[in-house]
Amino acid sequence: MTFRDILADLTTPDRHAARVVPPSGHTAWLTSFTAGAMTFLAVFALALSLASGRLADRWSEALARTATIRISAPADQQAAQTQAVLDLLATTPGIASARALTDEEQRALLEPWFGPDLPLDSLPVPRLVELTETGDGYDGEGLRQRLAAEAPGALLDDHTRWRQPLATAASRLRLLGTVSLLLILAAMAAMITLAANAALAANAQVIRVLRLVGARDVYIARAFVRRFTLRALGGAAAGTVAGMLGILLLPSADAAGGFLTGLGFQGAGWLLPLLLPPLAALVAFFATRLAAFRKLNELT
Amino acid sequence: MIAFDNVAYSYGGAELLSEVSLRLTPGSFHFLTGPSGAGKSTFLKLCYAELLPTAGQVTIFDREVRSLDRDEVARMRRRVGVVHQDCQFLDHLPIAANVTLPLAVSGRDTGAQDLADLLGWVGLGHLADALPPSLSGGERQRAAVARAVITSPDIVLADEPTGNLDWEMSLRLLTLLVELNRMGKTILIATHDLNLIRTAKQQVAARVLRIKDRRIQLAGADL
Ligand SMILES: Nc1ncnc2c1ncn2[C@@H]1O[C@H](COP(=O)(O)OP(=O)(O)O)[C@@H](O)[C@H]1O
Ligand SMILES: [Mg+2]
Numbered sequence: 001m002t003f004r005d006i007l008a009d010l011t012t013p014d015r016h017a018a019r020v021v022p023p024s025g026h027t028a029w030l031t032s033f034t035a036g037a038m039t040f041l042a043v044f045a046l047a048l049s050l051a052s053g054r055l056a057d058r059w060s061e062a063l064a065r066t067a068t069i070r071i072s073a074p075a076d077q078q079a080a081q082t083q084a085v086l087d088l089l090a091t092t093p094g095i096a097s098a099r100a101l102t103d104e105e106q107r108a109l110l111e112p113w114f115g116p117d118l119p120l121d122s123l124p125v126p127r128l129v130e131l132t133e134t135g136d137g138y139d140g141e142g143l144r145q146r147l148a149a150e151a152p153g154a155l156l157d158d159h160t161r162w163r164q165p166l167a168t169a170a171s172r173l174r175l176l177g178t179v180s181l182l183l184i185l186a187a188m189a190a191m192i193t194l195a196a197n198a199a200l201a202a203n204a205q206v207i208r209v210l211r212l213v214g215a216r217d218v219y220i221a222r223a224f225v226r227r228f229t230l231r232a233l234g235g236a237a238a239g240t241v242a243g244m245l246g247i248l249l250l251p252s253a254d255a256a257g258g259f260l261t262g263l264g265f266q267g268a269g270w271l272l273p274l275l276l277p278p279l280a281a282l283v284a285f286f287a288t289r290l291a292a293f294r295k296l297n298e299l300t
Numbered sequence: 301m302i303a304f305d306n307v308a309y310s311y312g313g314a315e316l317l318s319e320v321s322l323r324l325t326p327g328s329f330h331f332l333t334g335p336s337g338a339g340k341s342t343f344l345k346l347c348y349a350e351l352l353p354t355a356g357q358v359t360i361f362d363r364e365v366r367s368l369d370r371d372e373v374a375r376m377r378r379r380v381g382v383v384h385q386d387c388q389f390l391d392h393l394p395i396a397a398n399v400t401l402p403l404a405v406s407g408r409d410t411g412a413q414d415l416a417d418l419l420g421w422v423g424l425g426h427l428a429d430a431l432p433p434s435l436s437g438g439e440r441q442r443a444a445v446a447r448a449v450i451t452s453p454d455i456v457l458a459d460e461p462t463g464n465l466d467w468e469m470s471l472r473l474l475t476l477l478v479e480l481n482r483m484g485k486t487i488l489i490a491t492h493d494l495n496l497i498r499t500a501k502q503q504v505a506a507r508v509l510r511i512k513d514r515r516i517q518l519a520g521a522d523l
Contacts, residue, residue, distance in 0.1 A: 020393070020401070022392035208388070209390055210390075210401075211377075212350065212377065213401050213402040213405055214374050214377035214378035214406055215374060217371070219405055300352065300373070
């Protein structure tokens with residue numbers, strides 16, 4: 001069974017083969033509907049999978065490379081301790097660069113919480129030192145000990161402590177998305193198999209007559225396979241369009257900077273859901289074909 | 301063409317046919333008679349492998365039917381035209397499409413003129429577009445005969461094809477089958493219409509097989 005055979009099965013202008021099986025009324029609509037609903041869900045599972053994948057990558061890669069040192073010292077010692085920390089970092093292996101955030105930067109960080117006219121000078125706000133590690137990384141525990149000795153008010157916050165579970169969760173989410181996608185396709189295969197079996201049972205007499213006049217199994221199967229494949233393709237196309245519209249119309253969460261930032265397709269990612277209708281058609285093709293040949297084998 | 305060697309058949313209970321050994325040679329013309337329920341239809345079904353013998357061997361076109369795979373069974377049936385006792389139509393397709401079904405399923409083309417001629421001969425020219433359920437029993441039988449012969453098969457097996465027909469139409473169908481036989485086709489007709497058998501014997505060298513006590517024997521010249 002090559003791809004060319006499949007295409008031939010679907011595109012052969014053999015209207016007679018399609019007509020030998022009577023039209024099936026409402027069950028036809030159910031198959032299209034099932035394929036449509038399943039594909040609609042699959043679009044979201046795909047989006048979820050892609051978005052959580054991006055999130056996992058971004059969090060574990062970009063953020064693990066930076067860390068912050070917070071220096072909470074009495075106002076008169078803060079400058080000295082900050083300088084001590086910077087000196088210490090300059091001689092620590094594995095640190096690519098380090099610099100203290102300016103007042104403006106710190107104000108910008110706090111602004112979302114305290115508003116724009118924050119009197120930074122009059123508050124005991126800790127000084128933040130941002131450091132970037134080299135590819136090899138640094139020894140976190142060693143750095144912590146040296147900091148404790150040289151600048152008692154300095155505290156290393158290496159992000160990973162709280163980012164790590166999130167990155168893990170995000171990659172789990174990607175896995176769940178992928179599993180959901182597979183389950184959706186499997187459920188679609190199962191439902192189409194049920195529908196095909198019902199159609200085959202309802203047309204047992206038709207199949208019998210066709211066998212009696214010398215129809216080969218492939219000819220009989222084709223009539224059913226073609227019908228269910230085209231229905232699944234149609235339903236899945238509608239479901240995909242609806243799902244993609246739904247994602248397109250998601251309110252942009254970029255401004256909030258939260259988790260939802262990337263839940264959507266990006267760039268070429270928009271092409272991926274377009275694979276779903278052909279995939280649904282392929283699933284329907286093989287599910288129906290399998291059901292048809294199994295049924296036909298029960299006949300002489 | 302068709303050979304039975306010590307064939308037995310049972311539907312699960314007692315044997316309906318036993319120790320059947322016979323040969324239908326190419327170009328022969330046979331009738332099969334016997335009381336209702338004797339197993340005439342069963343015998344025909346054994347011929348084209350709708351049923352497989354419970355014992356013995358059935359050979360068709362020099363192949364033992366059990367040795368045929370599913371595609372080979374399909375190809376074998378294309379060379380055998382069968383008039384089923386219960387006709388076996390696709391009720392959602394018009395008569396014309398039903399009659400040409402054997403051609404359609406084997407990817408062959410129907411000459412529109414051939415179809416019109418054939419339907420005209422069996423008196424169904426005006427019913428080409430009718431659906432099978434709307435036809436009378438006799439009309440259905442004539443359509444079944446038309447379907448059985450449209451492929452010009454090597455063998456025609458007809459199961460009581462004239463059961464619901466008046467005498468005139470029975471003769472027309474007989475003439476059709478006799479013509480096919482003259483073209484070299486092998487014909488087997490199950491019937492208990494003795495008049496039909498007598499009439500046929502005046503036209504061709506028809507032989508009569510009779511089912512009696514589960515055996516099938518060649519009947520004597522008395523019939
Ligand atoms: N599918 C079947 N299952 C069980 N018994 C059957 C079946 N078909 C026919 N029979 C029985 O086999 C016997 C012969 O049937 P059949 O071959 O149709 O006889 P005929 O055609 O000579 O009237 C009958 O008694 C009938 O009841
Ligand atoms: Mg009978």
